[in-house]
Amino acid sequence: MKVQGRVFKYGNDVDTDVIIPARYLNTTSETELAGHCMEDIDPDFIKKVKAGDIIVAGDNFGCGSSREHAPIAIKASGVSLVIANSFARIFYRNSINIGLPILECPEAVKEISAGDIVSCDLGEGIIKNETTGKTFTAEPFPPFIQEIMKDGGLLPHITKTQK
Numbered sequence: 001m002k003v004q005g006r007v008f009k010y011g012n013d014v015d016t017d018v019i020i021p022a023r024y025l026n027t028t029s030e031t032e033l034a035g036h037c038m039e040d041i042d043p044d045f046i047k048k049v050k051a052g053d054i055i056v057a058g059d060n061f062g063c064g065s066s067r068e069h070a071p072i073a074i075k076a077s078g079v080s081l082v083i084a085n086s087f088a089r090i091f092y093r094n095s096i097n098i099g100l101p102i103l104e105c106p107e108a109v110k111e112i113s114a115g116d117i118v119s120c121d122l123g124e125g126i127i128k129n130e131t132t133g134k135t136f137t138a139e140p141f142p143p144f145i146q147e148i149m150k151d152g153g154l155l156p157h158i159t160k161t162q163k
Contacts, residue, residue, distance in 0.1 A: 001150060003080035003101065004119040004130070005052035007112055008038075008045060014057050015064035016091065020073040033069055034076035051078035054120075056112050058084065062091025068098060075100040081120055083127065083138070085109050096145055099153035103127065105138035122146065 017040070024036045038045035055074065061084040062070055071094050074082065082095070085106045095102045101122050108127045112118060116131040125140035141149065151157035 001101070001122045001146070002119065003052060003054070003122065004117065005054045005080055006050070007114055007116045007118055008042065008049065008053060008055050008079075009112065009114040010041060010055065010057040010061075012058035012085075013060045013063055014041065016062060016067050016070040017064055019062065019070040020067070025067065025069055030072055030076035033073040034078075037073040037077040046077060049077050049079065052080045053078060054118050055079055055082045056084070056109055056114075056118075057082065058109060059086050061085075061087050062095075063088040066090045066094070068094040071095040071098050071100040081122070083108055083112070083118075083120075096141075096148060097154040099149050099151065099156070101149055103138040103140075105136050108136035108138065111136070122149070 020033055020037060021040050035046055070091060075098060081101045083103050083105055086104055087102060105127055111134055112129050116129050118129050120127045123140060123146060125138040127136040127138060148154055148157045151160050
């Protein structure tokens with residue numbers, strides 16, 4: 001699977017309360033969650049994000065509570081990939097479960113700037129900053145997790161494989 005988009009860049013320790021503030025957790029509507037994604041750290045995010053865009057961040061992205069609302073809000077906002085130095089473990093697993101592609105690649109995070117256009121071959125783990133021409137390699141997910149992502153998450157994957 002290949003993705004390409006414009007980068008929104010954030011720092012370290014972006015927690016789930018910043019990704020989707022707790023005051024909006026009274027809904028399960030993906031559209032409504034997306035409408036408030038990142039608003040406490042970047043009030044203009046939802047006005048500017050377009051389908052395919054990419055979030056790049058520092059250490060411990062998605063720390064805080066175990067709510068799956070955070071990766072759902074990101075995915076529903078149109079973001080195709082999150083690249084970070086590292087992810088909080090529960091966010092990492094929740095992202096896989098809901099089919100949000102994520103990659104850990106500190107070298108790419110260091111070299112990518114907000115507004116850059118980045119492409120990625122998720123199957124190979126190849127990240128290319130189309131703006132600067134620099135290429136980076138992340139560890140891709142194993143094939144069985146790539147299948148979960150391709151199917152849109154764990155539940156759609158299980159449904160598909162049960163038929």
